[in-house]
Amino acid sequence: MLFRRRTKLHPIKRLREILWPSMGWGRTWDYIRHRMFRRSDSSYSITAGLAAGVAVSFSPIMGTHIVQAAGVALVTRANVFAGAIGTLFGNPTTFPMIWWASYQLGAFIIGLFWDVRMVELPDHITFAFLMAHPYKIFLPMMVGGYTLALVSWPVAYLICYWPVKQMQKAYHAERLQKLRDKILHREHAAREKGDNTD
Template structure:
């Protein structure tokens, strides 16, 4: 394989890399941005995809985020790959904050006091009867997640679309400048690249 490591990582090193990248979060974020900006789709497609992934991360249905992101992206005519990248907003570092926010908002929306749902929970109940234990938590989280997901979809869509449009415009200008400096044959190849961008 092209970029395989000479010395493979063991399980602990893989977990540590997943939670805290060796190269840092800023480099990982730049890599994700470049992957998004270079997707072969319109600014609307990429923005709708990312917004769908971000929105689904504000729901408590953990195992279904990728499927849900794909469904929302297809309904919004967005890019599915961008939607899956957008689900990265929900990760082990952000989920505790997301869950607390959507639980509190959902409890407020249905009129529960904050401690009513979690008051009767215990470790034994969670282990032996998980469905009975999660019911009082899941309903407020699902209700509270909907408005946050909707707002985050529109905010994320607007921000990503503007950024992608700027990136694509700058890339077209750069390719046009390169095309003008090259001989005719090579210039035609760059023009075709511009049309794809």
């Protein structure tokens, strides 16, 4: 769902699939849960992956968040799939606030060390102005965005660790119970077959 598809979706359909999955939220959650917990990864690995995805959502380089999350996950020995899921923190409802906070923080940091006038914006911003001076927006967003990314990683990790640990425990207990039920069913079927042949 989140990675390769047999047929590529149009960007609008892809956005709609993220906001409202065609398979339904129940099946989507089961799929994500299975993909995330089926391996014997530690709670650290999964939580660190989610935190990586949340952190890179503050990057202003759109279209690269999953790649960045995978890179951070590999460096921190985290779950790459969890990193991809974590990037869902950056979405049409959160991006406006993320971009605003990134720009404001970036402009503040730049003002501490350099001349803030280099990134000052006029009262009336036009598209032509942005095309002529892209750094006035992009530079503060880069500085502020990656600063927020560094801060958000440990915050996201601390928030997610305990819920992830509990969900992981519940998932493996559920899988173990299903395996036991399957074994008991086979044993029962074998006994019935043996009784019928006597």
